[in-house]
Amino acid sequence: MEQIKGKYLLERPLGRGGMAEVFLGRTIGAAGFSHPVAIKRILAGCSADARQRILRHPQLILLDLNLPKVTGLDVLRRINRISSLSVHLSLITLDRELARRLEPRAPTPDARVRALGRLRANDIETGINVMPVLPGITDHPEQLDHLVQTVAANGASYVNACALRLRSSARARYLPFIEQEFPHLAGRYQATFAYDHHVSANYSTALRETMQALCEKHGVGYGHFSRSGRSERHSEIAEQRFAGDQLVFELESSS
Secondary structure, eight states, X not given: OOEETTTEEEEEEEEEOSSEEEEEEEEOOGGGOOOEEEEEEEOTTOOHHHHXXXXXXXXXXXXOOOSSSOTTHHHHHHHHHHSOOEEEEEOSOSXXXXXHHHXXXXXXXXXXXXXXXXXXXXXXXXXXXXXXXXXXXXXXXXXXXXXXXXXXXXXXXXXXXXXXXOOHHHHHHHHHHHHHHOGGGHHHHHHHTSSOSSOBHHHHHHXXXXXXXXXXXXXXXXXXXXXXXXXXXXHHHHTSOOBSSSOOOOOOOOO
């Protein structure tokens, strides 16, 4: 087992998101004293801004809960009894084959939906992060409608959504992937992210309005709604900046 700074032992991974990975570990104490802990390790390629966001808001770290059982469910139940707890699950598409292309070796969409159902069955507040929404790939209104309908039926506490953002380090890795897997979109992605890491203001507004309407249609909150009923407006905050001179993507129509 890997040892960290002489204080912790990493036993096994619990989950991995785009910016960090989480492990089940144990403290190393005097006279053999030890107890289980969750250890979050920020990935090497994570930007400085993202590192600061994780450090400021550790409760927002993504845990991809694997099948067939939700890792650490007993621990989450205990935390939920004595404290405020909100779990965020990432789900960008329900299409299994598309998900395999976009996120190889990650938990399947079905596994994530099952995890949502188990968490909500245990009265654990669970939000769905449709992040990132990929222009021209996962943003068709019918796709988003089916996704919101499915998570609402499985008891999602709220839904957040944010379009793809590509800072320079991520852009260098992601644009070649788009060119290889979705060559018909390569030119549009190059033009859109040539000068900024955000999509256009028009696209962000269309996406937000679409997601708000779908969430209202299926009876689930849009944005982070805590148990107190207060909206934390994570989705609006995530979209508050936008690029100026870039190609404007339009959400695909269902016609």
